Amino acid sequence: MVNIIELPNELSLKILSYFEYDKATLCQLALVSSHFRPLAKEALLKHLVLSANLLEDEHNSSFDRILQILVEEPNIATLVRTLTLSWTHQENYPRAEYLLQRLPLLESLYLSVPFFASSEDGKPHRPSFRFLQKHPFNRLTKLQLASDITWLDLTEFMYLPKLEHLNLHHLPPCDAVPLPEKFQGRISPVRSIDLQHCRSALDRSLERLLQRAGKLEVLQLRCGVHYWPLRFGQSLAPAHHTLRSLTITGRGMYIGMDDSRLDLSGFQMLQKVDVFSFLFFSSFRANKARDGLYRLLPQSLLELRIEFPPNTGLIESTPQTVTHVFKGWELDWVMEIALNKATHFPGFSSLSLLERLHVGAQQCEEFILPEPLKLAFEVSSIAFQGWCREGWWRACN
Structure with missing residues (x-):
């Protein structure tokens, strides 16, 4: 040994x-x-996790101990690859800047900076990341910002030479500031974007962001409660030629939406789609016609996952003691996917449907397709997985 x-x-x-x-x-x-x-x-x-906040006994903080080591032994700075950094007071900017200047080989950076209260009017002010422009970040591949950010600062980050993964908690409003001359004619290297909060008023901002991310392959975002699916789909148009994976999550209830549907048929490379049902089907009525979904999907599609919130559901009601008779709108659209695979998306191989349930109110179990649907999926070589309210499907098989 x-x-x-x-x-x-x-x-x-x-x-x-x-x-x-x-x-x-x-x-x-x-x-x-x-x-x-x-x-x-x-x-x-x-991997360092630090707070730049100045404590009463600053020399006992992890931040200051690490900073002292980096000053005394500069060669150690080359070991740091990932940094999670936060601070809550505006006067801590210089401390954060001082640390970042000593980390030349940083590959992943997570910044958490809240709004700062102004000493003059007491109102919150958006934090500025302009000081980061002094750092070259030549090796940074992943950036996560748990803070509000200006459009100009976001632009500076997007064109970092090695940046591939961008995670934003908030997408800034699109302003009228033109693209700086130094970035004109260039394509951002970002391949993956994760937006934690995306509001309907920011459709134009999302479109502009995607216009600059000319190599984008993966997009994940979380929608607010107000959204218009058709308009949202139009804002995704700049990524039609590159996007391979699209994930859209959100809350269980949606307000003030129209009856439009998300159209993804224009995508040429999109292979994986994971979305909430409200983008494809009406958010107001469960019995709104669901047919024709296959026409809204890209020909390149391989996998589709749809999550249904409690206020609509995959089916209309849970059967009790009587056999449940499916209404056409409930599962006909699923059959359409199997029957139209050969002509619309020949490579399609997996469909997953999930009902999101109220926590503690109901239990969830695997849904077994009725025999006609099961046969159609087997003939079309499509794998199916479904999870729904407990008990309803057993009454109809």
């Missing part, structure tokens, strides 16, 4: 990497073994 301290450093470091988020274990290993000390330090510094 080989003693672990006899292993090559590369293999020992790989073993220690399994504890990279368990700081206590890494610290213990560094204390008990001189062999592990430099390797544990490398694993400890790879």
Whole structure:
């Protein structure tokens, strides 16, 4: 048996990497073994979670201890790859900037900065990320902002040379500021965008964002309670030639929407779609006709997942003691997908339907397709998975 301290450093470091988020274990290993000390330090510094807030005893904060190490041993800064940084007071900007200037090989950055209250009027003011422009971020591939941001600051981030993954908690309103000359004629390298909160009033902002993300392959976003599916689909048009995966989540209730439907037929590369049913079907009435969905889907589609909120549902009602008779609008549209696969999306291979239930009110169980539908899906080579309210499908099989 080989003693672990006899292993090559590369293999020992790989073993220690399994504890990279368990700081206590890494610290213990560094204390008990001189062999592990430099390797544990490398694993400890790879992922940092810090607050730039100035404490009463600043030298005892994790932030200041790390900063002191970086000043005393500049070569250690090259070990830091991921940084999660937050602060809650405007005067902490210089501290954050001072730290970032000492991390030249940073690959992933997560910033959490709230609105700041003005000392003059007490009103909240949007934080500025202009100070980050002093840092080249030549190796940054992932950026997550849990903060409001101006459109100009967002533009600066989108054109970082290596940035591939962008996560925004809020999409800023589209302003009239033109694209800076230094970015004109260039395409943002971003391939994945995750928008945590996307409001209907920001359709134009979303469209403009996608116009600049000319290499975008993955888009995830969470909608608010007000939305117009057709208009939303139109804002996705700039990504028609590149997008491969689209995920749209949201709340269970939607207000003030029209009866339009999300049209994805213009996408040429889109393979995976995971959306809430309100974008395809009426949010007002469960018995609104659902036929013709297949016409709204791209020919390149491989996988489709639709989640139904409690106020509409996959079916109209849960049967009790009588056999449930399906109404046409309930499952005919599912049959259409199987029957039109060959002509509309020949590569389509998977359909998943899910009812979101009120927590604690009902239980969910797997839905088995009725025999005619099951046969149609088998003939078309489409895998099916469904989860719905407990008990209703057993009455009709």
